[in-house]
Amino acid sequence: MHHMLWIKNGIVIDPKNKIDGEKMDIFVKNGKIVEESEVKKDECKVIDASNKLVVAGGVEMHAHIAGSKINTGRTMRPEEMRVVRQTANKLRATVGRVLLTSPAIGYEYARMGYTTAVEAANPPIGSLHTHEELDAIPILDKAALPVFGNWHPVLKFVAEKDFEKLKAFIVWALERTKGFGVKVVNPGGIEAWMYGKNCRNLDDEVPGFGITPRDIITSLIRANEELDLPHSVHLHCNNLGNPGNYQTTVESIKLAAGFKNDKRQVLHVTHVQFNAYGGSSWRDVCSGVEDIAKTVNSMDNVTIDMGAAIFGHATAMTGDAPFQFVLHRLLGAKWSNKDSEIEGGAGIVPIMYLPKNPVHALQWAIGLELGLMVDSDKVVLTTDYPNGGPFTEYPYVMAMLMSKKMREKELEKVHQYVQKATNLPAIDTERTLYEVIHMTRSLPARILGLENKGHLGIGADADIAIYNINPNEIDPSTQYEVIDKEFRRAAYTIKAGDIIVENGVILKETWGRTFWIDARSKASPEIIDSDLNEFFNYYSIKRRNFGVKEEWIRNPERMGVR
Amino acid sequence: MEAVCTFCGNVCDDVEFDVEKQKGKRFCPLGLSKFQKKERIKSPMIDGKEVSYEEAIEKAAEILVNAKRPLLYGWASTVNEAIRLGVILTEIVGGVYDQCASVCHAPGTLATIEEGLPGGTLGSVKNRADMVIFWGSNPMEAHPRHPTRYSVHAKGYLIKDRKDRKVVVVDVRRTRTAKLADKFIQVKPGYDFAVISALRAIIKGEDIEVDEVGGVPKEQLIELAEDMKNAKYGVIFYGLGVTQSRGRDRTVENAIKLIQLLNRTTRWIIWPMRGHYNVVGAGEVPAWEVGYQYAIDFSRGYPRFSPAEFSAVEMLLRRDCDAMMVVASDPAAHFPRKAVEHMKNIPVIQIDPFPNLTTLLSNVVIPSAVAGIEAEGTAYRMDVIPLRVKKLVDSEFWSDEKILEELLKKVEELKG
């Protein structure tokens, strides 16, 4: 590892610190970005970044990269795993088409200039497995979000309106799972699936508990905000995948009204593309983005991520078990399901997005609409990997957001249904590089509450990406091919001050940290001790064996709360 | 001391063991016999001569590096940390990785590839299952505490009493488990596949034109189909009676299709009764590291999956390996005789705490600490629930993890 780095003459875009295409030097020491005065220039390893774009390493805030359902996805899809990316030499062999092995995930994010990734949905009892897989992903810093929205203790405390116990439970759960935040997937719907049902509307009753998804979401937001955790509630809305569901999404977003946090949003709604359909059936389905965008733009405390669909192969894998069964029936495809104790569930179905299929073309267009119509300070670029498609196609999405011309060309290749069913052809908006860097770095870092990520200010982690793009000379509107190409292979990716990638080639394998939230200063699990003992009667393991110890994680990084 | 049992796929985590007194609480006889002291391999050996760990590991490394096609097999009775090193080691030496599932539950993996796996954890069964079918599985003998902890007598959220649950055993003979079932259905050996096709047709609303299928009268099939349709949450647990009899992966696949059908109107899941305590880990670890669960070849520098070619038995029957390493397993006792014959022709390395038939064939023997008693690590229960097995006592023996770590270092050194 180079003790000190001097990145010279790069053209920096750092939205958090309001730097937009300024030529400046960046200095790194002991894995952090430091003042020039802190380094001895003659002892620095120098990187000549002249005419190159210098930005923070990308922050992946929602992807399915580690844990039981990811691994079942691999196991059930050898047709995916047969694609060989790299043979073993000094580094590991890597394979995978859209689904990837753990080493491949680390290498591919790093080559693209991403340095942090968060596993979007961790089944609590499977946390140790999730952390084992996260620890098999090289290079990146990572975290995992345990799922709360169908967990019996949550449902019970919400029913009893006992916020003290709910908060204590969240604190206990984050510590036990070594988790990063409160993820909510189809609240109440998975419990309903245990009876073969679902909760598609916010006021549907959750069987056995007498509460609704609305109750669950608002209670968790309230508890999360009273605890003031670094990240907000992270919601996968009810009614995912159904025509007309945009209304459920708008209603869900509005649940954030009345809550306020001075550092970040109080609600992050994820992969909205899958929840942004208008119409009433697959025959008249259309885009519901307009209303969603209007709602999000009018609120100052909600953020979303796109969940963009990319043409080609994909795998639908979520904690939304009832939706996955519906998808299996719709497509006639193979289907995995995992009901999990009293916590929730998961499902997996292989899928493929075809440009000439009107519904797929619609989904593709909707993802892009979201990236263009929602304020760039409120929408993060994701594909809900692997649901929408590979994360390695983020450069394609970036290029599309920045170029109307590219969109026009692409629109010619897709089913004409999108012409009448979406606004995409009429959208003139072209995001700037500044905005797109914000949507992939500073915004996700802020949303997650990771203060040292996503920017290049003094004190930030030295996670840096350098691209062969001169922001002051390139015109992304017409040079979209350059954008698409260059963001795939960083000229340099630096992780914690270590040069990991040069010209898109991995130089070495290092191991990142796993962030988890310790909020025990905010609420003591004592008040739920007997409740927990009760609940563990319904578990199939003993309470004493539930959870993950820090020493079982390779490089745990405990984050306290303010 | 609180312990986690490291014998069968139940991975009972409510047990206690006193190492000094050699007494256990809540163990079944199988688990207890694993925890109580038994004969150990006393020292590392090369060709019967006692050597140091370092010498044995060096010799093992040489064998693996020099072999054209080494087979690294076993893995089901050790912890994930060791398995992961084993996978990486196999990749580096360009060999073949295979694990015990290839002679037990691999058919389930193949069926999952074809149709997916509509499943759930043991806690889901305990809490919700009002109908449990053991198909070709005899937990009273192979997984003794399964009925009490998880599936028959276990009570939970919705199931408050044994009477709330209907237990059915489908098997070729009346097993011990059949005795605690509410219904026993006897199938002619080799006809599970046909019986399942019949059930699917009946549930679909078709009339089957025969009077019996696989020795099961049509009325019994219709009754079973009705029971399954009327269940609110059912589970099929299947075992080696299905995976190692005629039909294998296709029978499991057929059962999965049956479960898919039932989920249209009610809730059903299906799950394999995995044998060894971490055979699941032996498949899950390579899946995330290299993409597949077993029968993985690395000779071209990247992983390739082909059970017909790379399962250990197939490799040995075709005499397609020139060296073998066996970790935590006893192929000499369980493999077909013709396969074991080839083991005699090639250098064999064994890593295991206990001497077994494979030890007699091994050129290099490396004794290891017993996971769950002398070494800690992560194991996955039969339903892929991770549990940390404990270290109750210190030992002079190296853990599998440490042995493989050193072996990997030595191999990397030799390769330069």
Added chain:
Amino acid sequence: MDKKSREDGGEMMLILKPKFDFEVSVEAEITPDLAEKSLDEIKEFKVWYGKEVKKLKDLFEIKKEGDEKKIILDGDFSKVKWIGCGMTEGEIIVKGSVGTNCGAYMKGGRIIIEGDADDLLGMEMMDGEIIVKGNAKNLIGCPYYGDATGMQGGKIVIEGNAGNYIGEKMSGGVIEIKGNAGDFIGIEMKGGEIIIGGNCGFVGADMKGGVIKVKGKCDILPSFKRTEEGYVGDVNVGGEGKIIKI
């Protein structure tokens, strides 16, 4: 290189003979196209011997007579895999037994195996012909794991017996087993034809289309309906596949 006839009018071809008994398997993706190349190029052809990359000349004696697209594999090739993989034309004759994955992804031409074939024969075959004079084993004309379709066209004939999994997810072509076969003949078949001259086990499970003709005994599933010629089904997938007794 100019094509020249031999003066004695004999056959032109490439002949390969193993130089020694192979300790472990050899993976040699040999197709008749190889016979058209120069002798030097042929000698340098890359094959795998365990984890080692070797040249064809390291493992085989090579005799080349003319440029005709015909290869004779003279000897025991039972440890040699992937023969004829993806071939489009020409002929391969194995004067002995052959290893696994023979004729995989075949698009044309002909393979004749005078001895026995091993597992994974003619997998995902599109066209061409494979004839096995001896016996075959398991997995004939099937898809590789996770793929949607098996054999799409061409013809596979086994003079002897075969094992399990024949013509799985087949959509076209013909597979004929003159002797007995095992279980799962034509499972999830969509089209094409399978002929079993002897006895076999379970046929036609989850069949959607296609025809299976069986001369001897077989296990008909309860999800098939009786017809004049035999059976139709599989009702479990609303199939219209036919099983005919011949």
